[in-house]
Structures are given as C-alpha cells and as structure tokens.
Amino acid sequence: EVQLVESGGALVQPGGSLRLSCAASGFTFSNYWMHWVRQVPGKGLVWVSRINSDGSSTNYADSVKGRFTISRDNAKNTLYLQMNSLRAEDTAVYYCAREDPLRFFAFDIWGQGTMVTVSS
C-alpha cells in the first residue's frame, strides 16, 4: 500500500525547534518530489516547502524561509522538516504530500498529518 506517515508533532514554546518526519512506503520514494503543506484547524491549506527527488533543490514559502529546512534521506525513505524559531502562527497540522508527474504534478498521496502547537 502506498503510504505516507508523519510524526514528530508536539507542543513547543515560541522560539523553540521541532523536527517532523514523514515515512514513505509502497513506492519508490527516491523518484518523487515531496512537499510539506500545513493547515490551521478549520482553515485552508498552505504550501510550506518542497524538495526534489535527490534533495539537491528546495523551495520555501516566504513565511518560513530562513527558519524551516526541508530534507530527505532516500535510503531511509523519509522526508524531514526541521523547524526553528517557531512562532505562534506556525501552529497547524502539517501534512507531507507526494507530487506525481504522471498526474500533472498534483499531490496524489497525503499523510495523515501531525499537529504542531506553538505556545507558552
């Protein structure tokens, strides 16, 4: 079964750090670009970051640039999001998603999400 499973979400104080993980299974992880998307409960989806298949190229939303770092370990079939200098406005459910070039680069597989709460 093709699957993405996020972990690492937690309650963290403002200014703190957290690393999210996304474990992939059921497909050749190293062939796909991957993304992080976040959602404040009850609100819309917001794209956060993307990484290409071999990890050599990354992009970030302006709201997280310089604070978040996306990376991947293709040997471990795992995507990461290192989040530093966290702010209250980073509070959200974080989803990892696979981008499928055969489906016009749509996000065809999503994880179940992991909740990040930034609060003192």
Add this chain to the structure above:
Amino acid sequence: QSVLTQPPSVSGAPGQRVTISCTGSSSNIGAGYDVHWYQQFPGTAPKLLIYGNRNRPSGVPDRFSGSKSGTSASLAITGLQAEDEADYFCQSYDRSLSGSRVFGGGTKLTVL
C-alpha cells in the same frame, strides 16, 4: 488571503448540480498552469479529486468534473449526494512565487 479565490461556501439539495469556482491571475491559472482539486472531510487528510484541470483519479465518481478557462477553474458536482458534504480546495502553481504551489481558501459544500 489565498492566492486563489474560492467562495467560502456553496450548498445544494440531493440530486442537484453545484459548481465551485477558483479564480486566479495571469501568474498562475492564467499563465497556463494546471489546476487540481482536493476533497477533505473533517479530521482527515485532503484527497486528490481532480488533476490536470479535468482528470479524475481511479475511484472518483464521474459525478465530479473539472474545467478551466482563462484565469479561472471550476469544479462541478452533479447528482449531489449527502456524502459529498466536505471542504474542497483548488491548487495550482504561481510563477511569481519561486517554487510556490498555491491553494484556494477552500469551499465548504453543504448538502441540504
């Protein structure tokens, strides 16, 4: 606010047809980038509903259809069913925001 604009809510009775619009600009939909649609039920992850403007993944009923024209796209749902009640999001790419994928704010569909 979101780069792509969707109505916050739409509603329809069972069996009716509803449409959800997604309005962008010349730097995203109007530039020719594809539009994708996602369906999300409360407490669950989004699910791909329409990709490449008008294509349905296997398992998605043909009651769901997508179209695109100019700087806008639309999702149509015919023969509305109670289980269609969910949030719907459009998504595209914006060339003015490096590497950026963009989403609409989402539309809550209520089946009356």
